[in-house]
Amino acid sequence: MILTSDYHTHTPYSHGKGTVLENTLRAKEKGLSQIGITDHGFAHLAFGIRRRKVPSLVADCRAAAEKTGVEVLCGMEANILGESGKTDMLPSDYADFDLFIAGKHVFVAYENFAAWRQYFGGNFLADKLKRKPSDRLVKLTTRAYINAIEKNPVDIISHLNFLCYADAVEVAKCAADYGTYIEINTKKTHLSDEEWQNIIDKTAARFVIDSDAHSPDRVGDVRLAEELFARIAFPSERVDNIDGRKAKFRLQALKAGL
Numbered sequence: 001m002i003l004t005s006d007y008h009t010h011t012p013y014s015h016g017k018g019t020v021l022e023n024t025l026r027a028k029e030k031g032l033s034q035i036g037i038t039d040h041g042f043a044h045l046a047f048g049i050r051r052r053k054v055p056s057l058v059a060d061c062r063a064a065a066e067k068t069g070v071e072v073l074c075g076m077e078a079n080i081l082g083e084s085g086k087t088d089m090l091p092s093d094y095a096d097f098d099l100f101i102a103g104k105h106v107f108v109a110y111e112n113f114a115a116w117r118q119y120f121g122g123n124f125l126a127d128k129l130k131r132k133p134s135d136r137l138v139k140l141t142t143r144a145y146i147n148a149i150e151k152n153p154v155d156i157i158s159h160l161n162f163l164c165y166a167d168a169v170e171v172a173k174c175a176a177d178y179g180t181y182i183e184i185n186t187k188k189t190h191l192s193d194e195e196w197q198n199i200i201d202k203t204a205a206r207f208v209i210d211s212d213a214h215s216p217d218r219v220g221d222v223r224l225a226e227e228l229f230a231r232i233a234f235p236s237e238r239v240d241n242i243d244g245r246k247a248k249f250r251l252q253a254l255k256a257g258l
Helices: 020-029 051-068 091-095 113-128 134-152 169-180 191-204 225-229 252-255
Strands: 006-007 034-040 071-079 099-102 183-184 207-210
Touching: 006 071, 006 207, 020 034, 020 051, 034 051, 034 099, 051 191, 071 191, 091 252, 099 169, 099 252, 113 134, 134 169, 169 183, 169 191, 183 225, 191 225
Parallel strands: 006 034, 034 071, 071 099, 183 207
Antiparallel strands: none
């Protein structure tokens, strides 16, 4: 397995340690042809990129691509803000970005009090208290993921079910229907082997392997993916950023009018 692209990396525009250029140089060193710079979205209260800095981010991505010859995708890891599926990447932001990742995060300005209490609070308490999530919580979180995919041109769902509880198969079915990738995140374990096997067996979902690197040394890291593939019969032909393949993204197709 040879990684072609790493679509999920962070820089000091959120809380990564390496600059856009440093991440891109590491990607080139690892033999990657593409890298995504995907800092946390605007609603992240601690680490979100600020809108006033987006022009600088775009300029840094273009400069890094020109200097290294690596294709640099200017992206965002947007935050899902509640059950409605609203995210903090708005249609007015699309012109600045090439890549739209969306995921569930903790320290976020959610869309309303109900989202704070149920979507954030319910998942947070279930995780911290190590208790079985209620059916209601699972359904709510599942709807949040599905609504995000249906209502936005989300390219990749990042670390599905990390610190939250959704029906992974239902989310993956929706992702397959809309052309959204399910991420195999190599920074953190976010699905059990059983959940991965169910997604493989019961859906037509496609996947990308991403490092979620917060420092340049982790760009292109595939160790957790390799360990996963050694444990279960993962269909490598459904992973679209290895062995020379590059993913096809919804946001870019939307902007191209396809």
